[in-house]
Amino acid sequence: MIFKKRNCMKSIDPLIRKRHSARAIDPDRPVPDETLETLIEAARWAPSCFNNQPWRIVVSKDKSLPKVKECLSRGNGWAQDAPVIFTFASKPELGCQKTGRDYFPLDLGLAIENILLQGISMGLVMHPIAGFDEILLKESLRIPDEYRVHALVIVGHPLPAERMESSQREKEAQPSERKSAEEIVSWEGWPQLSDEKI
Numbered sequence: 136m137i138f139k140k141r142n143c144m145k146s147i148d149p150l151i152r153k154r155h156s157a158r159a160i161d162p163d164r165p166v167p168d169e170t171l172e173t174l175i176e177a178a179r180w181a182p183s184c185f186n187n188q189p190w191r192i193v194v195s196k197d198k199s200l201p202k203v204k205e206c207l208s209r210g211n212g213w214a215q216d217a218p219v220i221f222t223f224a225s226k227p228e229l230g231c232q233k234t235g236r237d238y239f240p241l242d243l244g245l246a247i248e249n250i251l252l253q254g255i256s257m258g259l260v261m262h263p264i265a266g267f268d269e270i271l272l273k274e275s276l277r278i279p280d281e282y283r284v285h286a287l288v289i290v291g292h293p294l295p296a297e298r299m300e301s302s303q304r305e306k307e308a309q310p311s312e313r314k315s316a317e318e319i320v321s322w323e324g325w326p327q328l329s330d331e332k333i
């Protein structure tokens with residue numbers, strides 16, 4: 136089956152297309168607790184295997200925030216401006232464990248997508264990151280050894296374009312690319328050489 140690219144783009148929910156990982160955050164604008172509670176509520180309603188809800192979330196907005204920022208990789212320097220960082224942690228025993236398959240990272244990913252979409256719908260910058268020192272972060276937040284932290288979510292208000300440096304403005308304007316549906320999807324089975332080529 137051939138995808139009609141334009142039609143597919145048209146029919147998806149606009150929120151999905153609006154979501155993107157912005158980096159320019161207003162350092163002077165805090166995110167109110169009420170907003171944070173709404174974001175957490177969105178994560179809470181994510182699906183999970185057997186409804187195990189294996190996610191544990193640490194919110195850093197006051198005294199733990201500088202400590203979390205110290206754990207970020209150098210490439211994530213832009214996140215130093217964030218007023219809030221969510222740490223998503225879990226461990227295999229909290230999620231479904233099917234032979235050889237741990238589902239907790241998948242469940243966390245679903246909760247993270249929920250929180251991202253909720254925040255984007257509220258006009259926030261919502262940016263998931265994997266670039267951090269997990270050991271240092273766990274020490275800083277007193278997360279027990281057996282837990283894994285696969286991702287943080289950087290949260291803030293967008294920096295108004297007129298306050299961005301030109302390099303920042305350029306980066307933020309770069310369009311997000313995606314592989315075509317043909318590259319990632321096959322119908323009715325794994326892709327194989329077409330009959331004529333066999």
Ligand SMILES: Cc1cc2nc3c(=O)[nH]c(=O)nc-3n(C[C@H](O)[C@H](O)[C@H](O)COP(=O)(O)O)c2cc1C
Pocket residue numbers: 154155156157210211263264265266267286311
């Ligand atoms: C699990 C995960 C880890 C990521 N880690 C980082 C990161 O460390 N630094 C960063 O700037 N972006 C990070 N990103 C954001 C991706 O680069 C971004 O989602 C991707 O380029 C697609 O762009 P978009 O989200 O704007 O559509 C991460 C995204 C995911 C889902």
